[in-house]
Amino acid sequence: MMKTKRLYQAVYLLFCLIQIALLGAVYILQTLTTKKAGVNHHLRFTRTYWMHNYLTPQNTLIFSIILVLIAVVIFVALFRLWNKTGIYSKIAFILSLLWIAALLLSLHLEIVSALLVYPYLLLAETIALLLSCINIVLGYTAHKQNR
Structure with a gap:
């Protein structure tokens, strides 16, 4: 029982670090657009391709x-499972809602869509949302097994 909880905590922290690393990588790419011409040209090409084909x-x-x-x-799962989950699952619920809000803002704000790293930003936010949803499922199953 205790091993399951510790394993979940380790996976939870790993997924949170991956989410932070993804946003850090997007930030580094954005800063490199002003310093390296090759990065700038690649990002400009990728953004144009994605905007015309996928976005x-x-x-x-x-x-x-x-x-x-x-x-x-x-939201429905959050209200139904609020008393049945641990603190890590509750944080994962809230994080996933924040990632959804960030994705929706990124999709509809022209300031964000004007960035050269726009496709990579959307990709990083989508992967972070997926990792957060996985944390919700893992947290619920780990809390259910520890009862």
Whole structure:
């Protein structure tokens, strides 16, 4: 029982560190755009390619609807499982809602979409949301096993 809890805590912390590292990598890429011409050209090409092929207004709307549906599911799960989960799961619930809000803002704010690292920012936020959702599931199962 105790091994499961410690394993979950280690995985939880690892996933949180990965989320921080992803945002750190995006920040480093953004700072390199002003210092290295090759990075700037690569990011400009990647952003243009993604904006014309994947991040069209229709796809952005579909992605936003999916994010809102995921947020509704997480809200319902949060209120139903609030007393049945541990503190790590509660933090993971809140983090996942924050990642959804960050993704929705990133999708619809023109200031963010003007950044050269925009596709990488969306990718990093999506991976962080996925890791946070995995933390929710792992936390619930670990708390359920420790009862």
